[in-house]
Amino acid sequence: MPVDYPKKILSARIYDLVRETPLDEAPKISKRIGNQVLLKREDLQPVFSFKLRGAYNCIRQLSEAQKKKGVIAASAGNHAQGVAMSARHLGIKATIVMPRTTPSIKVDAVRALGGKVVLHGDTYDEASAHAAELVEKRGLTYIHPFDHPDVIAGQGTIAVEILRQCASDIDAIFVAVGGGGLCAGVAAYIKYVRPDIRVIAVEPEDAACLKLAMERGRRDRLKHVGLFADGVAVAQIGENTFPVLKDTVDEVVTVTTDEICAAIKDIYDDTRSIVEPAGALSLAGIKSYTAKSGEQGKTLVGINCGANMNFDRLRYISERTEIGEKREVVLAVTIPERPGSFRKFCAALGKRNITEFNYRFNSLAEAHIYVGIQVGEPGDREKLLKELQDDDYGVIDLTDNEVAKLHIRHMVGGRSAKVGDELLYRFEFPERPGALTKFLSTLGSKWNISMFHYRNHGAAYGRVLLGLQASVAERKLVRQSMDELGYDFYEETDNPAYQLFLK
Numbered sequence: 001m002p003v004d005y006p007k008k009i010l011s012a013r014i015y016d017l018v019r020e021t022p023l024d025e026a027p028k029i030s031k032r033i034g035n036q037v038l039l040k041r042e043d044l045q046p047v048f049s050f051k052l053r054g055a056y057n058c059i060r061q062l063s064e065a066q067k068k069k070g071v072i073a074a075s076a077g078n079h080a081q082g083v084a085m086s087a088r089h090l091g092i093k094a095t096i097v098m099p100r101t102t103p104s105i106k107v108d109a110v111r112a113l114g115g116k117v118v119l120h121g122d123t124y125d126e127a128s129a130h131a132a133e134l135v136e137k138r139g140l141t142y143i144h145p146f147d148h149p150d151v152i153a154g155q156g157t158i159a160v161e162i163l164r165q166c167a168s169d170i171d172a173i174f175v176a177v178g179g180g181g182l183c184a185g186v187a188a189y190i191k192y193v194r195p196d197i198r199v200i201a202v203e204p205e206d207a208a209c210l211k212l213a214m215e216r217g218r219r220d221r222l223k224h225v226g227l228f229a230d231g232v233a234v235a236q237i238g239e240n241t242f243p244v245l246k247d248t249v250d251e252v253v254t255v256t257t258d259e260i261c262a263a264i265k266d267i268y269d270d271t272r273s274i275v276e277p278a279g280a281l282s283l284a285g286i287k288s289y290t291a292k293s294g295e296q297g298k299t300l301v302g303i304n305c306g307a308n309m310n311f312d313r314l315r316y317i318s319e320r321t322e323i324g325e326k327r328e329v330v331l332a333v334t335i336p337e338r339p340g341s342f343r344k345f346c347a348a349l350g351k352r353n354i355t356e357f358n359y360r361f362n363s364l365a366e367a368h369i370y371v372g373i374q375v376g377e378p379g380d381r382e383k384l385l386k387e388l389q390d391d392d393y394g395v396i397d398l399t400d401n402e403v404a405k406l407h408i409r410h411m412v413g414g415r416s417a418k419v420g421d422e423l424l425y426r427f428e429f430p431e432r433p434g435a436l437t438k439f440l441s442t443l444g445s446k447w448n449i450s451m452f453h454y455r456n457h458g459a460a461y462g463r464v465l466l467g468l469q470a471s472v473a474e475r476k477l478v479r480q481s482m483d484e485l486g487y488d489f490y491e492e493t494d495n496p497a498y499q500l501f502l503k
Helices: 005-010 027-033 051-059 064-069 078-090 104-112 124-138 149-165 181-193 209-216 241-248 257-271 278-293 311-324 341-348 380-390 402-406 435-444 472-485 496-501
Strands: 023-025 036-041 071-074 094-098 116-119 172-176 198-204 251-255 299-304 328-336 354-358 366-374 394-397 423-430 448-456 461-469 489-491
Touching (some): 005 149, 005 181, 027 257, 036 278, 051 078, 051 181, 071 078, 071 124, 078 104, 094 104, 094 124, 104 116, 149 181, 172 278, 181 198, 181 241, 198 278, 209 241, 209 251, 251 257, 251 278, 257 278, 257 311, 328 341, 328 402, 341 366, 366 496, 380 394, 402 423, 402 496, 423 472, 435 472, 472 489
Parallel strands (some): 036 299, 071 094, 094 116, 172 198, 172 299
Antiparallel strands (some): 328 394, 354 366, 423 489
């Protein structure tokens, strides 16, 4: 029998712990995109995330026998805090299994809320498997982060508040999607009460499990999941959420990392709050949707679903914001290696500001410069490229080149004439004990490592750019060894940024 979600949502009694969060106007972004943008401030919940709603609604409906034995969850983030606070409020023992790689700030937060933390494994999957073992051994009740009807109903209470709080007609509600609990709850209620309101799901383009399921008509697993928006880094949409989503979501919008970073800044400018990447997804979706559709004068609601941001990530986010706002273009430009060339190049830019300039002498004939340039109104990027090409400059647009933005900009000038054959790879390197040793024992004993650039952005995974002294003929063997590591990787040997600045 199908779940009656509207009834479950309306009967959810959660407000002895959960806050009714405000629906605030975002005046600056509203004016810029020509639509009224309203932000549902779930970042103001006691645990800075909507996750408290679903966790509390689920736990408070357990039987007395289940409550007596206690609850358990596997989580490294917002769900862990929601379960811990809910259990403490109800006088129930809560065990939270977290990967050993979880930042201490999150572990301490769960402990401060009364949760018993069990650190196990180096990944979420290992922690989840251990939680399942504890369920069997101790008879604990597992509280799923998104794929349970009571969790979905708890998240759906957000929709009830939105419709009550907004005096004007709403044209669309944009909702972040990971496993789909939030979106399923919101969409189920909205389409029951106000089917005229469009519900638009928003996912990172590198973690779009709902988009994949919608296209294939069934749940399927992503081969690779991007980790920047870690709150929605889910490989497969939920078993209980997908049947709801496929019938209630009008459209799925995907956004880039740069667009998410720009949305974080927009929210800060309008609210002075710093949301996590997943928390900014809805606004990033609003901006992307309106830019493509050209819609004006609409009332659009975005849900700020979380604000548990690691402070260390802000440096990276601020780095990418200008590109996400389409206000900066990153170029590789070839100029003559002679006095006055840089001055002439600056003159060719007109009144545009240079935001970054990287260069190192390499040849008597020509120089390759890595340069960031501010651009203005739509079309200015294309206009700049044409102007430089008309002035006979060799130009490559690197604005959408991840290797250039993550690594090359910090390595310009790092050439070596003695490297010889070299293959280049980019991969996500896990922050856990023994990871580097495993890496070196798998690859370093077979090929000489000729380049290694690593950046951590305050997440469980850092980004690595790796050069190996290996010939093209050995590419298959290298890929086999990479597969043994089990890390997501991409070959970048032909990347133009590498060819110009490091080869």
